[in-house]
Amino acid sequence: MIGLIGALAAVASAATHASWVDVGTFSVAAAIVLAGAIGVVVARNPVHSALMLVMTLFGVAVLFVLQQDSFLAAVQVIVYAGAIVVLFLFVIMFLGVDREENLGVEPLRGQRPLAVGLVALGTTGLLLLGQVSGWTTGAPHVAGSDTGQPNVNLLGKSLYTTYLFPFEATAALLIIAVVGAVVLARRPPPSTNPVDDEGGAGPIDATGDSVAVDAAAAAEVASPPREGGIPLRAPHASGVAGSPGSPGSPEEMGS
Amino acid sequence: MLHVTYLIILLPLVGFTVQLLVGRRLGDPVAGWVATFFIAASFLVSIGVYLDLLMVQAPVRTYSQNLWTWIPVDRLQVHASLFVDPLSMTMVLFVTGVSMLIHLYSIGYMKGDRDFSKFFLYMNLFVASMLILVLGSNMVVTYLGWEGVGACSYWLVSFWFTRDSAASAGKKAFVYNRIGDAGFLLAIFLTYDKVHSLEYSTVFANIDKIGSADVTAICLLLLVGVVGKSAQIPLFPWLADAMEGPTPVSALIHAATMVTAGVYLLCRVNPLLHASPDAALVVAIIGAATAFVAATIACAQNDIKKVLAYSTVSQLGYMFLAIGCGAYEAAIFLMVAHAFFKGLLFLGSGSVIHGLHDEQDLKRMGNLRAYMPITFITFAVGWLAIAAVPPLSGFWAKGDVLENTWAAHPALWAVGVVTAGLTAYYMSRLTGLAFFGKDRWSAEVAIDAGDDLPGAHHSEGAIPEPHESVWIMTVPLWILAFFAAVAGVMAISSSRFSLASWIDPVFGANLYNDHLSSASVWALATIDGVVAVVFVAIGLRLWMTRAQRPALEAAFLRGAWYINELYDAVFGRPSERLAAFCADVVDPKVIDGAVNGVASAVRGSGALVRRTQTGYVRNYVLGIVVGTVFVLGFMLTRLWWS
Amino acid sequence: MTINADWYLALGVVLFSIGAFGVLIRRNVLVMFMCVELMLNAANLTFVTFARVLHDIGGQVLVFFVLVVAAAEVVVGLGIVVAIFRRRANATADDLHMMKG
Numbered sequence: 001m002i003g004l005i006g007a008l009a010a011v012a013s014a015a016t017h018a019s020w021v022d023v024g025t026f027s028v029a030a031a032i033v034l035a036g037a038i039g040v041v042v043a044r045n046p047v048h049s050a051l052m053l054v055m056t057l058f059g060v061a062v063l064f065v066l067q068q069d070s071f072l073a074a075v076q077v078i079v080y081a082g083a084i085v086v087l088f089l090f091v092i093m094f095l096g097v098d099r100e101e102n103l104g105v106e107p108l109r110g111q112r113p114l115a116v117g118l119v120a121l122g123t124t125g126l127l128l129l130g131q132v133s134g135w136t137t138g139a140p141h142v143a144g145s146d147t148g149q150p151n152v153n154l155l156g157k158s159l160y161t162t163y164l165f166p167f168e169a170t171a172a173l174l175i176i177a178v179v180g181a182v183v184l185a186r187r188p189p190p191s192t193n194p195v196d197d198e199g200g201a202g203p204i205d206a207t208g209d210s211v212a213v214d215a216a217a218a219a220e221v222a223s224p225p226r227e228g229g230i231p232l233r234a235p236h237a238s239g240v241a242g243s244p245g246s247p248g249s250p251e252e253m254g255s
Numbered sequence: 256m257l258h259v260t261y262l263i264i265l266l267p268l269v270g271f272t273v274q275l276l277v278g279r280r281l282g283d284p285v286a287g288w289v290a291t292f293f294i295a296a297s298f299l300v301s302i303g304v305y306l307d308l309l310m311v312q313a314p315v316r317t318y319s320q321n322l323w324t325w326i327p328v329d330r331l332q333v334h335a336s337l338f339v340d341p342l343s344m345t346m347v348l349f350v351t352g353v354s355m356l357i358h359l360y361s362i363g364y365m366k367g368d369r370d371f372s373k374f375f376l377y378m379n380l381f382v383a384s385m386l387i388l389v390l391g392s393n394m395v396v397t398y399l400g401w402e403g404v405g406a407c408s409y410w411l412v413s414f415w416f417t418r419d420s421a422a423s424a425g426k427k428a429f430v431y432n433r434i435g436d437a438g439f440l441l442a443i444f445l446t447y448d449k450v451h452s453l454e455y456s457t458v459f460a461n462i463d464k465i466g467s468a469d470v471t472a473i474c475l476l477l478l479v480g481v482v483g484k485s486a487q488i489p490l491f492p493w494l495a496d497a498m499e500g501p502t503p504v505s506a507l508i509h510a511a512t513m514v515t516a517g518v519y520l521l522c523r524v525n526p527l528l529h530a531s532p533d534a535a536l537v538v539a540i541i542g543a544a545t546a547f548v549a550a551t552i553a554c555a556q557n558d559i560k561k562v563l564a565y566s567t568v569s570q571l572g573y574m575f576l577a578i579g580c581g582a583y584e585a586a587i588f589l590m591v592a593h594a595f596f597k598g599l600l601f602l603g604s605g606s607v608i609h610g611l612h613d614e615q616d617l618k619r620m621g622n623l624r625a626y627m628p629i630t631f632i633t634f635a636v637g638w639l640a641i642a643a644v645p646p647l648s649g650f651w652a653k654g655d656v657l658e659n660t661w662a663a664h665p666a667l668w669a670v671g672v673v674t675a676g677l678t679a680y681y682m683s684r685l686t687g688l689a690f691f692g693k694d695r696w697s698a699e700v701a702i703d704a705g706d707d708l709p710g711a712h713h714s715e716g717a718i719p720e721p722h723e724s725v726w727i728m729t730v731p732l733w734i735l736a737f738f739a740a741v742a743g744v745m746a747i748s749s750s751r752f753s754l755a756s757w758i759d760p761v762f763g764a765n766l767y768n769d770h771l772s773s774a775s776v777w778a779l780a781t782i783d784g785v786v787a788v789v790f791v792a793i794g795l796r797l798w799m800t801r802a803q804r805p806a807l808e809a810a811f812l813r814g815a816w817y818i819n820e821l822y823d824a825v826f827g828r829p830s831e832r833l834a835a836f837c838a839d840v841v842d843p844k845v846i847d848g849a850v851n852g853v854a855s856a857v858r859g860s861g862a863l864v865r866r867t868q869t870g871y872v873r874n875y876v877l878g879i880v881v882g883t884v885f886v887l888g889f890m891l892t893r894l895w896w897s
Numbered sequence: 898m899t900i901n902a903d904w905y906l907a908l909g910v911v912l913f914s915i916g917a918f919g920v921l922i923r924r925n926v927l928v929m930f931m932c933v934e935l936m937l938n939a940a941n942l943t944f945v946t947f948a949r950v951l952h953d954i955g956g957q958v959l960v961f962f963v964l965v966v967a968a969a970e971v972v973v974g975l976g977i978v979v980a981i982f983r984r985r986a987n988a989t990a991d992d993l994h995m996m997k998g
Contacts, residue, residue: 030908037912040931041919049928053935056912060938063905067949072960076941079964084934084971091975092927095982103922107991108871115921118880123914125887129894130906147952158954159961170965177969181976868998872929872990876920 025066033059044103050088057081071152256303257318260337263304263347264390266297267383271376278372287362290375294358294382298351305344314760316341319392326395330451338392338455342761345587345754346389346519349594353511354382356731360602361503363727364609374414374501381407385512389519393454394443397520401439401484404513405432411508412500424496431493435483442476445469459526467531474527474534477520478541485517485571487545492819494568498560502605505560510567510597515590518574522583522762529581529765539579539660543667543674546572548816550677554684555812558615559604562685565815566641567597569678573656576667581767582659585652588754592652592742596640599735603634606728607689610721611696617685618802619718622694626721631690633732638686640739642679643787648742654783655746661779662769675783676790683794691799696721905946913939924989926978930971937967 032055039052057080064073106112148154159167270293278286308316318339326333358378365374384407388400406429413425443453449465450458462470481487486494497509508514521528521538528535546569553565570593577586608615610627624631640647643654653675661668696718723729745754759766771779797804811817867878912935919932941960948956982988 026904030904033908033912034915037915037919037935040928040935041915041922043928046925046927049931053931056935056938060942063908063942064945067905067945069945069948069957069960072945072957072964075961075964079968080934080938084968087971087975088927088931091979095979106922107924108869108873111873111877112922114877115880115918118877118884119914119918119921122880122884122887122917123910125884125891126910126914127907129887129891130903130910151957154954155957155961158958163958163962166962170962170969173966173969177972181972184973184976185979865998868996870994870997872993873921873924876917880917880921 022066025062029059029062029066031059032056033063042103046092047089050085050092053088054081054085057085068147069151071155256300256307257339258320259300260304260318260320260339260390261322262300263297263351264337264383264386266293266300267379267386269293270379271383274372274376274379278376281372283366283368283371284362286372286375287358287365290379291355291358291362293379294351294355297382297386298348298355301344301347301351304339305348308339308341308344314763316760331447331453333393333395333453335396336392336454337390337396339390340761341758342519342522342587343389345591345758346515347386349591350382350385350389350512353594353598353735354378354507356734357503357507357511357598357602360506360605360728360731361501363725364503364605365501370414374411377407377410377414378503378507381411381508381513385516388516392456393452394446394458395453397523398436398439398443401480401516401520402436404508404516405429405436405484408432408497408508408513411504412497414500414504418499420496421499424493424499428493428497431486431490432483435480435490438476438479438483440480442473442480445473445476449473455523462526462530470527471531471534474524474531475537477524477527478534478538481517481520481575482541484520485514485575486568487517487541487572487575488548489818491545491549491568492815492822495561495564495815498558498564502560502601502608505564506598506601506605509564510601511594514567514571515574515594518571518578518586518590521575521578522587525583525762525765528578535579535581536664537579539576539664539667542572542575542577542579543660543670544572545569546576546674547670547677550674550681551812552815554677554681555808555810557617557813559607559617559620559685559689560601560615562617562681563597563600563604566600566678566682567593569674570597570641573653573671573674576660576671577656580659580663580667581765582656582663582769583762583766584755584758585655585659587758588655588745589652591745591754592640592648592739595735595742596637596647596649596739599633599637599732599739600641602728602732602735603630603637606630606724606732607634607721609724609728611718614696614718617688619696620689620694621692621696621802622690623721624690627723629723629729629732633729633736634686634690636736636739638682639791642682642791643675643783644679644791645784645787646743647740648738648745650783650787651743651746654780657783658771658776658779659767659769661775662771663767672782672786676786679787679790680794683791684798687795687798688802691795692802695802902946902950906943909939909943909946912936912942924991926982926988926990927975929990930974930978934967934971937963 036052036054036056036059040049040056043049043052057076061073061076061081064070064076270290273289273293274281274286281289308318311318319336320339321334321336323335324332325335358375361374361378365371368374381404384400384403386400388397388404391397391400409425409429409432412428413422416422416425446458447453449469450461452458452461465473483490494509494514498505500508528538549565549569549572553562553569556562556565570589574586574589574593577583577589606627607620607623607630610623610630611620614620636647640649643649645651657668657671657675660671697720698717744750744752747753748755797807814820867874916932916935916939919935920929923929923932941963944956944960944963946956948954948960981993985992
């Protein structure tokens with residue numbers, strides 16, 4: 001196996017005039033990326049998808065390093081793989097959406113064939129576009145050269161001089177995002193009427209008294225930890241109608 | 256005074272405005288006196304203008320006054336301008352004079368009416384419009400006055416509009432007038448197309464530039480307008496129905512002024528008529544036919560005003576007969592004399608109606624000469640004048656017309672003479688039934704079955720003793736009787752009242768000269784006189800004694816030759832069916848269908864398009880991908896083939 | 898000496914397509930989100946490639962920003978997901994069709 005790869009790399013390096021190390025690293029990294037991507041899409045268990053995503057991210061980080069962009073590779077691993085995917089896993093576990101999805105059935109008519117067809121068309125189109133137009137235009141550099149100094153220096157200098165304003169803006173964006181997340185995810189403050197006092201009435205819950213009744217039942221079941229606690233799995237008690245084969249009316253959601 | 260000619264029109268307009276603003280507060284009878292004052296002022300100004308015009312030396316006695324430019328559009332330059340010449344001044348004098356007397360009379364006649372001031376409002380506006388019509392120096396100003404008198408006629412005929420028959424009569428008058436107006440308007444368009452000006456002087460100067468076919472066309476179109484306004488065949492039925500209006504209205508509008516607007520117009524365009532002998536012949540034939548037909552109808556009417564209405568139509572026919580023969584001066588003479596005696600007859604009949612407490616049925620009158628002597632004497636003068644008994648004015652005027660007709664178209668002369676006999680007969684019938692014989696008004700009678708046209712007035716109970724009218728109504732009667740008697744003096748060409756020497760220069764060479772020997776003239780005059788006296792005697796004898804003679808009152812004549820029924824069948828019913836069709840089919844199905852169809856098409860297409868909004872996020876993502884693919888495809892094709 | 902940029906770009910295209918396919922096919926909301934992340938990564942890869950080819954540091958700066966914004970987006974997105982799907986464990990994207998026209 002390794003020998004095969006090596007042979008391929010040798011051929012590829014001869015063909016592209018690049019060193020066989022580069023070619024080999026690229027191939028391996030590309031393989032990892034693609035395998036991970038396909039894994040994300042195909043895995044039935046969402047936790048498996050998350051893990052596959054991590055694999056893809058690592059592959060991309062390697063590709064970044066290959067392009068002399070070591071800082072970004074590090075940031076990719078730390079932020080993307082280390083923070084974002086972990087956040088995904090938190091939510092998966094938190095909401096209990098780790099049930100397996102039945103991929104065999106497609107409730108929306110025509111979605112699968114159309115998806116396959118269109119994505120294939122799109123990919124072909126993009127690849128062809130690349131060939132026909134030439135990928136690059138050869139425009140002179142705008143933000144400063146990417147060689148001459150270590151990657152971090154160049155990046156830092158560009159970030160804090162030319163792109164200072166966007167930098168500050170993203171800082172603000174991050175704060176807003178945090179505030180938004182807190183607001184979105186919290187429950188409404190408790191009121192004296194126990195019927196009204198449902199935890200986190202989201203859009204789906206806006207309809208149907210059954211929601212209130214069920215949630216009241218659920219709340220009573222889990223009442224001790226209600227104040228500050230998070231009722232894990234409480235809605236399960238109120239019956240679930242989430243069969244994939246019936247994208248039914250909103251009433252179903254609360255029943 | 257000539258330079259304040261515009262005052263002649265302005266004063267009645269001011270009167271109208273005053274009535275509009277404070278008329279109701281002035282009330283009965285002050286509003287009437289105010290209105291009469293303005294007309295009287297206008298009359299005085301017109302006398303002054305007349306005297307000034309006399310100073311201007313003949314043969315071209317004219318004066319123009321351009322007040323302002325009304326329509327300045329490229330080639331079409333229409334000015335609000337007045338044209339004073341003997342023809343227009345003749346009209347102005349008798350319009351303002353007779354109007355003044357009728358306004359005075361109306362103060363008494365309309366006393367106690369709820370809308371007293373409104374009456375004078377319309378009357379003043381009418382006089383102003385008539386004066387605009389007569390004094391205009393171009394066809395558009397004339398048309399303005401033409402329309403104005405038509406509108407005022409509508410308002411005045413349907414003055415008592417709470418009565419259905421009055422409201423309908425007003426509409427009928429207006430619609431018939433409108434048909435004529437369409438013809439007039441087309442004539443204006445055609446004239447402008449050929450001459451590019453609407454001023455009379457310019458048009459007449461350029462007649463040879465208009466082809467003869469076009470001149471005939473213009474004359475015939477003007478004739479359509481005239482036939483509508485002056486109630487000739489085929490547009491005469493409205494005049495009888497217009498008797499629904501108050502009697503002063505009938506006297507002023509439908510005897511003396513509005514209906515004579517047609518005569519004025521044709522006289523004004525005499526160069527055009529002279530250039531088109533065919534059109535002139537048509538005018539003459541229509542005039543003669545109308546005179547005859549209307550006279551026969553008048554012989555069988557029971558309503559006193561309807562007799563007079565058809566009599567008006569008949570006399571107007573004489574005027575058009577004269578115009579058709581080119582005898583414009585005779586037509587004007589008859590018009591002026593007719594204004595006096597017909598106005599007199601109408602006001603007299605108003606006095607009778609008033610005295611009999613609104614009774615208009617001749618069959619319920621009788622022996623009124625014992626109770627209303629002044630009315631009788633003045634009415635008798637009018638009666639004899641219209642019957643053309645010498646030496647009253649009618650004899651001279653009608654004689655003038657018949658003399659020219661004999662020279663131009665002898666066949667039409669025969670018609671004219673027969674009609675003259677009929678005129679004398681039916682007027683004597685009217686006088687005999689109303690003023691002579693036994694009184695029939697003190698008896699109780701049942702309503703006559705199968706009687707007059709709708710709107711006839713009957714009463715059932717006995718009518719209390721009739722009384723003579725107040726001085727305010729009898730003074731105009733005396734004045735008009737005087738003029739009706741002596742207006743014949745205008746025929747004497749050597750006197751200073753001679754109409755011929757005053758008005759002939761307006762027509763110049765277009766005026767027909769009959770070249771008759773004096774023997775012929777005497778013979779014709781004798782025939783006229785004999786016919787008149789004989790038929791007066793016959794009529795009086797027949798109708799003094801008995802009130803009912805069915806053999807002489809054929810239903811066909813009383814029903815006006817059933818022309819209303821004819822029009823109803825030919826125009827009325829089909830129009831109603833068309834209207835019903837439009838209302839029931841076109842409106843709901845076609846128009847509403849189209850509008851609703853658009854709405855439902857939008858709704859349907861919306862429902863179709865709505866199906867893309869499934870609510871599923873994944874479908875929407877699919878949509879994005881579809882779009883992306885399209886953009887890619889577009890870019891590829893651009894690059895590939897460039 | 899380095900590998901021709903075309904390979905990287907082609908790889909980016911394929912990665913992007915896989916991500917798009919995943920969004921279209923999967924019904925689990927969180928997996929759909931992850932596929933979006935795949936697409937963002939493909940874009941990042943492309944940017945870095947062009948930064949190298951054009952010798953312009955701007956591409957890498959942009960990747961930096963994309964990273965930050967992706968993080969913020971994930972935070973807010975997952976907050977929304979939590980808010981919506983708190984009740985039901987296996988709610989899918991197909992259950993959210995109240996916007997049906």
